[in-house]
Amino acid sequence: MTFDHDAFERWLEHRLGPNHGRRAVVVRDDRILVSKVEPGLPARVIETVERLSELFDPVALREVAQPGPAPVVAWQSAVVRVLERALHEGEISPSEFDEVVAGIESVVALLDACCxxxxxxxxxxxxxxxxxxxxxxxRSLVAGTARLFTRHYGIFDGRPVENHCPGSSVARRLFVAARHFIESAPARRAQLRPKMPDKPELPRSDE
Incomplete structure (x- = not known):
């Protein structure tokens, strides 16, 4: 199928208004994908996150979590602490830190909606x-099912126009780790709580 870029730009502007910032990044016979992020950004975020295995490990996140906050807040702060450590040790750059933190906020929003x-x-x-x-x-973060990070803009030239997050597979792994973190929080705190000594029995006096 042919694709009229000028007509598509007019269609987008009509639906989204001027200065919407989106552009067609994938044009197929069955759909059109648009994006407003700079080229290469999603791939960079995925590559950065994949290098930091602690982000997918609830046990490692529990080790750096601060006690006190609600579970979702505690998970987010633990993730940020892992990123700060990686930044301090030169494993990631300041721009990579900012990019991943922005992506984590999407997972936090989803967790908040569920909790x-x-x-x-x-x-x-x-x-x-x-x-x-x-x-x-x-389930909705699994490839091939309903995509939570997909926005539908309408139909152009018989094809649906969508803005899809290519990092949904990584988002699902983060979500699964976060869920385990949240659901295991009380049990973990119970393990760390100091055990009180048994109350000694008082000697019984013979009557």
Missing amino acids: WTCDGSPDWVPGPAQREALDEAE
Whole structure:
């Protein structure tokens, strides 16, 4: 199929307004993908995250997590601490740090949406409804199913126009690690809580 770039630009401007910043990055017979990020940015973010295995390890994240915040906040702060360590040790650049932090915010937004009953307590755990929402979100991040990070703009020339995050596979791995972190938080705190000594039995006096 042919593709009229000028007509597509007019179509985008009509739907999104001037200075929308998006451009066609993939044109296929079955769909058109657009993006507003600079070329190469998604690939750089994926490559950076893949180098930091701690981001996918709930146990490693638990080791650097600060006690006190609600689970989602604690996970986000632990991830940022891993990134700060990598930045300090020269494993990632300042621009890579900023790019990954921006991507992490999308995962945090999804977690917050699934954990809508969280009251800010560090001991909060997902209930049945929240676990069902987490299950659905995890399934929707699998390639080939409903894509949570896809925005649909309409139909142009018989083809759907979408803005799809190419890092959804990495986002799913981060989401799974975050979910494990959140659901295991109370159990981990119970393990770290100091055990109180058994109360000694008082000697019984003979009557």
